[in-house]
Amino acid sequence: MTFAAGAGGTTETLKPFGAMFSDYHLGHHYDEMFEPSGQPRLHCRALYQDLLGLSLPELRERQGEADRAFLTQGVTFTVYGDTQGTERIFPYDLLPRIITGPEWRTLERGLAQRLTAINLFLKDVYHEGRIFSEGVVPRELVYSCRHYRREMRGVHVNRDIYVSIAGTDLVRLQDGRFVVLEDNLRVPSGVSYMVANRAVMKRVFPALFERYNVAPVAEYGQALLSTLRTLAPASRPDPTFVVLTPGVGNSAYFEHAFLAREMGVPLVEGPDLLVHDNIVYMRTTAGLRRVDVIYRRIDDDFLDPLAFRPDSQLGVPGLLNAYRAGNVALANAIGTGIADDKALYAYIPDIIRFYLSEEPIIDNVQTYLLDRPSDRAYVLEHLDELVVKAVGESGGYGMLIGPHSTSDEREQFRRKIVADPRNFIAQPTLSLSQAPCFMGTGIEGRHVDLRPYVLYGEKVTIVPGGLTRVALRKGSLVVNSSQGGGSKDTWVLED
Template identity: 65%
Template sequence: MTSVGSLNPLDSPAFANYFLDDAYDEMFSSAGAVRPPYAPLIENFLTMSQDELRRRKHSADVSFLNQGITFTVYGRNEGTERIFPHDLLPRLITHAEWAHIEKGLTQRITALNLFLRDIYHEGRILADGLVPREIVFSCKHFRRQMRGFQVPRNVYIAVVGTDLIRLQNGEFVVLEDNLRVPSGVSYMLTSRVVMKRIFPQLFRRCHVRSIEHYSQSLLATLRSLAPEGRPEPTIVVLTPGVFNSAYFEHAYLARQMGIELVEGRDLVTHDNVVYMRTTNGLRRVDVIYRRIDDDFVDPLAFRSESTLGVPGLFNAYRAGNVTLSNALGNGVADDKALYAYVPQIIKYYLGEDPVLNNVETYLLTDRVQRQHVLANLDKLVVKAVGESGGYGMLIGPHSSAEQREDFARQIEADPRNFIAQPTLNFSRAPCMIDDHLEPRHVDLRPYILFGDRVTIVPGGLTRVALRKGSLVVNSSQGGGSKDTWVLNE
């Protein structure tokens, strides 16, 4: 034991503003002892001088800036490009914790994929009455155009980012499935590069599992979904363009995989075959990793005013000449109302109990549940089912009477559009706020790939609600990120 290790770190000046309460703290047990995996980390940080810490923090920031790791905030005119705030202290996940998460996510994705196949074909689960038809058919992301269409390898969900949180008892639960166009993986990859450069010794001491193979696995996953008879498929990333908030990520992934980044205007269809315009003429495209929402993919099949997509793309897809990934119509399975049924869905298709539990969810279409929610709006979180990114959300304990009235009105008018959940005191991790360490709420978004097999790179995006007391981790709402270190045994 070093001299620092024998002291309780909570007594050091860096932790002067730190506090522990009934929320799970990632670094300290409720008694205030450092959790064993964090021991090398805390020792390393406490032996560094303030200047040294500041220097490394600065070096990390500059590195993010130079790499152009930015996101776009909607609804503001000036300075819409911002650097993603990044916290220096990594979040650690033990080998055993990860094994559990991996098992649970694999199970969940497998079941959700079977569910999507079922509702776009026979609809057994609906006929058996486990999931109410209204929920599926009233979902605005249900795509009747997908009915009866055989997607390659029956894979609807190839790329997923699932949001997990950790409850007071330390248990990881699923908060949200993102089955359409999940983003954020580029932050996971780039922040790892920066951390490795800034803390090389610490990184080695902690035995962190590598995530370097993500882009290779993504490419392999996409390749495995290529149409029949295309042994050397041409794969592209389809982006809405530079004005999209995740453009950096689209460009980053294309570069990492060594494939073209295309926009809708680069693609043309002819006789149900998709081509990209190159200086060398038209080149056939076999797999499209599309980062455009369903609605905008093809103006002939979906929203006719969209100029982002490619006319005729959907027909080419249905003809089996090109693979779109993720498949269209996935939004029905990550609808926040359907979320409440996922445990039954897992049980129905796999005959297993869910490894990872759900958060308790109230469906507002049910009269009794609705009345309970309306009476307790100040204690609950209400979310609009179709929204993401932290928009369209009411956090009861942090809301004004006016906001609650507004939501109550909206709920009465359209109960299908909302769900409610208890306000969760999810886990916190220490973050560098100015020169001090303070606890902030964090979630975890691992990325799952599903092609000819399931691949989950050991890591993910740990998002931090940087504002004091805030429960919202979304980057558009003042959130930041931490590097996530999954440890070897």
């Protein structure tokens, strides 16, 4: 359905849609800027007015300016599978996505609640296992997860903080409610784009900020450092922090360097570190220097070739033992991946109820577990309506989007599901909300999600904002950067 000019609106300040919006369609999904009637939402009116005053060449020029700024600053990611090792900018959409103060406060409470419960769960799973004996979560589900680390059984984690940094993917449903699509509890990435998008936005579109009170996001680095500080062993009053990166070849290398710079701490690679007598040192020009807290951006598998994958060139031999001895802190802890397993996800509301005796503030998406026979039967009947995901995959890979799939693809997934049901979940195809995006020839609606970053230290800190990812292909629901996704600046309004 296309808007009629001025549809339903008689307010004088509102003009009919300009030429810029001629290709804008309201679907059945929630629209971040417009009411179903076609009126801009109250908090979007000022932005909408500003947009009507802009011309196409002007928008294009600003888009070019933004793209150049990202390229020169090297805000890029490396595309895997591209032998050239090409660095690309993460496509950036010019128009901000706005979240109101009240909406944000609900999210804040909900995310804090969720992460608190998840940290209690992780401690429980690696210690007494109350949640198993009380029958809330099946033991096999956790023990069969490939991210379960038995090396962590009984290991004391400083302050019982397993997940210091979480990136939670939210989507907005048709009724305007945000729900959690998945938790990222290992090494969530993308936060640098949240900060970089804002910096570029302020540069290329300063005027848009004038009519809004937008909460700043630039203090993320400091907030992260304070969060890491809570992990430092008490015996080390002046701890040394580092960020551990796989190196320049990693797709998120820009972010690793960015976070190290924002925190003012060294960015190290595995070979810069060594373990002697269960103490971690880094090689400096003045000799070896003890390391106390590692914000690691390397997966568990690659952290320590003596404990995990022996072929890892990225890790530090002996790190696990130093960690278990309590001589070094890791953020996030080892073994947190069990809590963002896609099958375990279905239990998170029960986990919240179990540990906190509260109802979840943010809901989950309805999820079918395929090792439950009744769920499996239903899913196999309705493959063409559902989204099927492999539990251990991320980045939008290993996924079947039913309504957009061919019968061959469905058949393939059917066989995979029957062979290994624990490895899959299914969810209804969601109608992600859409937001206006500048597509070069005009403004069109594209689907978006939202990933806020939750820091868990002395207290829970959520920098107001997050990464809004955009599915730039028309009609697409896949927002991942590796598959045609982009991002836009996310404004949280302060009232």
